[in-house]
Amino acid sequence: MSSPFKTVGASVEDAVRDAIVAAIPGASAEVRGSGGHFAIKVVSEAFDGKSLLQKQRLVYRAIAPFMDGPNAPVHAVDTLETLTP
Amino acid sequence: MDATQQKIDQLVKGNDVILFMKGTRVFPQCGFSATVVQLLDELLPSYETVNVLADADMRQGIKTYSDWPTIPQLYVKGEFIGGCDIVKQLYATGELQKQLGVTVEEVKAPTIRVSAAAAEVLKQAAAQEGADTLRFEVGPQFQYGLGFGQEQPGDLVVEAAGLRFVFDRGSAKRSDGLSLDYDAAKGGFNIDNPNAPPGVRQISTDELAARLAAGGVHLYDVRTPEERAEGYIPGSKLMTAAVRDEVMALPKDTPLYFSCRSGGRSQQAAEGFIRAGFREVYNVAGGILAWKGEVAR
Structure with a gap:
């Protein structure tokens, strides 16, 4: 499996944001973090009517490749906000 | 389904409440796991935990099983509830209590x-x-x-x-x-805050020496057996799983003392015993590096 970072020259923050925006229809995302710990805020109509678990699952599925393995660039998501516009 | 997935499936279906976490209920080894343990401890007398740090297959396997990339993960009656963030929010709204079948305690607005x-x-x-x-x-x-x-x-x-x-x-x-x-x-x-429990107290090696001389001190060395072999404070006992069980069985007002090399690991251990309900817990400040007395081998 190729690393998600070889393809992007951008920062981890940007790469994570791009992955979320690509995976969730109509999403806008803010990603801030350092040292492997991140705060993520996603706004999308796709969250409408979904439970908290379903909403977070959409985001986690999108960023799972960044959290996989012992050297994963995303070690923890300290806060995850999933909002509807 | 491979063997690990089958094992997880059995655990999830065979336990009403099961938490996959880093560390154990008494010694969580990650802040997110500690938060969930604290909430569950408040609501339930007992529940099952699995320490994923002790089993690499389990650590990866639970992520696959739940399709969820982070630990901790809570299951109630076979259903995936979520991670730390979700558990916290469900607790805040009283939804978690409902799912666990415990009465939602009425909370009054605090006076501050x-x-x-x-x-x-x-x-x-x-x-x-x-x-x-x-x-x-x-x-x-x-x-x-x-x-x-x-x-x-x-x-x-x-x-x-x-x-x-x-x-x-x-x-x-x-x-x-x-x-x-x-x-x-x-x-x-x-x-x-009058509700805050007593914290870990710091004790100097001089004060510790005086108390050891007086006798009856429960002092535990939380270093590795290899470090201990190089010298230890006389009267201290190496902390092992068996010793931990002995300590947990002591009355909760028993004063406990913890030491390590420089005072960092023993502080962690001491905090664990505060969480476990012990009320008088000391950390030996500076550890054996600050110890001026005789060293036993």
């Missing part, structure tokens, strides 16, 4: 005192931010958080010193009688 100096600072900050609601968080380990935020379902609202504060249920329970003051010299807030 805000000093004039603190109110002034907060009002200025609020005006700058254009915000009117302050979220006051008092975590399960009495970690404090104060910031601007919206009222959420289940929150309790408190008006004090002309300010509007919101508390989640857990924070509200841990805040009654709290005073908030601002120390201009230090440039920070001071919080006096």
